[in-house]
Amino acid sequence: MAYVTWKLETLERFCSDVFEAFGFDKQDSGRISDVLLTADLYGIESHGMQRMVRYHKGIEKGQIHRDAKPEIVFETPVSAVIDGHSGRGQLVSAFAMEKAIEKAKACGIGIVSVRESNHYGIAGYYAQMASKEGLIGFSCTNSEAIMVPTSGRKAMIGSNPIAVAVPADPYPFLFDASTTVVTRGKLEMYNKMGKPLPDGWALDENGNPSNEAPRVLANIVGKNGGGIMPLGGSTETLGSHKGYGGGMVAELFSSILSQGVTSNECCTFPDKTGICHGFAAIDPAAFGDAEAIKEHFSAYLEALRESPRAEGAEHIYTHGEKEVFAEKDRRENGIPVNDGTMVELLDLCSYLKLDFAEYFPGYEPPAEFSGFAGNY
């Protein structure tokens, strides 16, 4: 698949205009765009602009309620439960994380559990909202069931990512990972390339390991059983129960504390997805001198990066470092967007009566995409 590179500013203007055309106000459109483009800046293409088509479908199907406003339904000085009323996931989530940050600044800690939201993009975005203010941030979400529990054959848990962001020098710590071994996007990538899946990723409809991407994906879509293994694989030898447990922790903070929809039922309703999130912020000053804590952590991160490398390895990364490098490069040199996504954006413009050529002058979809236009 070929890529074409665009300046960040171009994509920012385009994304904002798209969401304004969908009827979101300027501020909300800016927030949704910022979440999507942060993913693209970090090189996490699966969660960037290529999701716009799914959001469009969600609005059209009525699962995303454009005008919904998040509502605080329970609150203490250190905690809150928010009902998202099926609003846009990014907007519900930014509201919830701001609430957690406010509580952490006032009390030292704030935990907010959210029900009835929608897909929220990269988990790390919200954790970083806290770390940008000198706090430790957490974010997790449940999602459509994709993870098969240890010894099971049916997906019962989402990809359930957990993100943790912590202030550090010279760059912050940002851990953001699904609790499945990989996400569905990776399977789709292998499918497109016609390559067999690596061992240890997926299960067939009988709960046996499978390397067949088309079979596993068809089963997922048809809800015929099978799915993706927890981090640690499908048996306890490599720690399957640990990834499964990590997924449950994400479930606890999202769907359990908020009494929302658990992953096994997410995305089975006509008028909502039911997706739930969990957010927390902790002020390091609740544990002493925040600056000294930051220095202590930064020194440990440096020791990790400078520790002896494996034979043939070029770099030991600490979490969030790759994103820092990717962002620097993409802010300078532009963001690559693949032709498949470009064709979707072309369609979106025709649907929303936006002038595609104004944003992307001279772009022509390659011949192999002629059948796609108007069909997404």
Place this chain on the structure above:
Amino acid sequence: MAYVTWKLETLERFCSDVFEAFGFDKQDSGRISDVLLTADLYGIESHGMQRMVRYHKGIEKGQIHRDAKPEIVFETPVSAVIDGHSGRGQLVSAFAMEKAIEKAKACGIGIVSVRESNHYGIAGYYAQMASKEGLIGFSCTNSEAIMVPTSGRKAMIGSNPIAVAVPADPYPFLFDASTTVVTRGKLEMYNKMGKPLPDGWALDENGNPSNEAPRVLANIVGKNGGGIMPLGGSTETLGSHKGYGGGMVAELFSSILSQGVTSNECCTFPDKTGICHGFAAIDPAAFGDAEAIKEHFSAYLEALRESPRAEGAEHIYTHGEKEVFAEKDRRENGIPVNDGTMVELLDLCSYLKLDFAEYFPGYEPPAEFSGFAGNY
């Protein structure tokens, strides 16, 4: 290795007497024994009575300071930092978790970070202190470096377990797992059996995968490099960076917030180990009706257990269920102790001038252990 089975009451009396003989008071001896025997009741032999010899060595070497009292060095209504002054890990940790519980009952949430402690046994014990009071409990610890970070060749992070306990019916949820793929005890078991290590567990001194238990263990002891892989293996294909990130989260709550000794330096001092812990308690009532939240979670756990099983699988467990079954069996039928441990206990009795035969009448070590006595 052969096992001999003893009643729980026998082992309780023996353990308490041993720690009293070491000079701990009755209450403290009872607490240390309870942590150890809870591990044995749960079938986690590696963290049970077989650790007594290590604790003895720790006291003799001066790394465990018998008379130290934990001290609160920083505190807010929702948080505290405790200096363990190198006291017994179980005592420092029970004190810290009680503090977290007290804060959660008063404010909804309590987080306590501990520095300068010692090995604390099973992480889950402390998380369960909270869940037994209707709260959600968390516990984590750092430890002597054993985990090699992704692309590294030197162990820089401990086995760094994280435990989460949540009230549920008919039994509570208890997730307790190292963030390495396995713990060192598993390697020692394979070594004793003369079996090659499974793929995906360990790394040699050059950072390459190794199946050789003797080589890996010798390297660990000699600090020559290599060690155990993070959950997810040694490359990003199966999610190595995720287990590595999980280990960092345990480090954050233990050594970072308390400004204590990070895993890469734990156990390198003559007069302390420096081991750090993190504890948290959350009152579900800070998010609504605690009973309704418990019912909602219990229903999801039941749905997981009742979901379709993989071909050939007999049971889908939820976390903590195996421990419930093991405890029931062992309370009724006794706790199996292996001969190697029995010989260590015999030695311990002779060191402490306790009458071994009074606790374990008729026990004779098998002939192959004749060389071990007096040598542990």
